[in-house]
Amino acid sequence: MAATIKIRAKAKGGVTTVKALMNHPMETGLRKDKKTGNKIPAHFIQEVVAEHNGKVVMTAYWGTAISKNPYISFKFAGGNKGDKIKISWVDNQGQSDSREATIK
Template sequence: MSDIKIRAKSKNGVTTVKCLMSHPMETGLRKDSKSGELIPAHFIQEVVCKAKGEVVMTASWSGGVSKNPYLSFKFAGGAEGDPVEITWTDNRGQTQSATTTISS
């Protein structure tokens, strides 16, 4: 169903993480063009990033985020070869995770 693409680069002691998450991100307010019925809400509620097993970023989202969201953030630390993991959980209890290693 979904896919996460991650890149993490470290420079001068700061790691920049960029990721693209495939998800429909339905608000629950949009109507189906054929049936006229509301499309049920289906959106990412929480995104967590861990570096070497420690949480470095947490985001709480709602239906106001666009389809296939892009996320970019920085954190202090991280070295080349360290693992970075992104995990999201949506309002239906589904989760998706992906891991990469930091490059320089």
């Protein structure tokens, strides 16, 4: 799968702010296909894990009510320019992706 995560991480005053955008349909399972009338099966990210230099700084569990192409932002103490931030997600159909970025 192509890279589905965009990460921006910025360190300022001892706090690192991380913003991430993921490409994902986030289907609720309630929507109907207009042509066929069949329900579109649920397809959504269940878990997002963010790591800073290998240490987990945030875990998110998501339901279907997170918007399509999800956005997430969080802050943690510490983190320097050049450190690595890794974000991974797993969805309910077993697909997954992860991406690493550098703190600016």
